[in-house]
Amino acid sequence: MIIGDSKPLEEILEMIRDKPKVLVVGCRGCVTVCNVGGEKEVGILASSLRIARKKAGEQETVDEFTLERQCDPEYLEELEGKAGEYDALVSIACGVGPQFLSERFPNIPIFPGINTTFIGGALEHGVWTERCQSCGNCIVHHFGGLCPIARCSKSLMNGPCGGSANGKCEIAQDVDCIWHLIVEKMEAMGRLEELERVWPVKSWLTSRDGGPRTRIREDLKQ
Incomplete structure (x- = not known):
């Protein structure tokens, strides 16, 4: 799920x-689940903008609209003929939304x-909590189903650094060292020796x- 924070x-x-004249546009996808961009949040933001503008002595219009998704072109058709009525749109979808x-x-x-x-x-x-960096070549099965790329502060793939202590990362005492968890998990599964295996270098061609x-x-293209 894509996680976001309100500006x-x-x-x-x-x-x-x-x-x-402004239209606040929400999305019923991920941002609805994390409570920053759904229909409820559209209403809250639009209302807050109207109140703030009224207090400033402005009489501008702020309207509301929520799309099923902003990352699919077919759903954007709902705004055809409507978007042109406004001087600007405020998208409260993930970063894909305003671009689309x-x-x-x-x-x-x-x-x-x-x-x-x-x-x-x-x-x-x-x-x-963050769990994935979308590198496009998932290898979590080598690490007990846990991702050191996303969950290690240094994205180390060959073991913990010298800064970890008592199972915690050096950046903060409330952050688990993912390599400590990986070792515990692999040991519990009786697979600890697999961490000694030398794997081919990970391909980053699929990453950002x-x-x-x-x-x-x-097979899905029409």
Whole structure:
């Protein structure tokens, strides 16, 4: 799941300062699950913007709209004929949303209302943690199902660094050393000796280092 954080209201107000008529656009995807960009959050943000503008003596319009997803072109069709009525759109989807909206509506300024943070999962209600860096070549099976790339502060793949102590990372005492967890997990499964095996160098050709990535599924193309 993509995790995001709401931008400060003051930052968004500055973005739309010269835009009399604004539409806040939400998404029912990941940002709804992490409570930053769904229909409820669209309502809260739009209301907050209206109140702030009214207090400043402004009479500008701030409307609301929530799409099923902002990362699929077919859902953006819902805004056809509507987006052109506004001086700007504020997208509170992940970073893909404002880009897709900008490409679909090239003559309308698009502003991001949230900061996309990481790919992760929920530890409990209201608590999310990073678990993946989307490197495109998953090898967590070599490490007991745990990812040292995303969860080690140095992305070390050959064991813990000299800064770990008592199972904790040197960056903070509340951060587990993932290599400590990997060793414990592999030992519990009776697979500890596998960590001594020399594997071929991981290919990073599928990672972000090679530039923007495109995935094509010929079996799904129409």
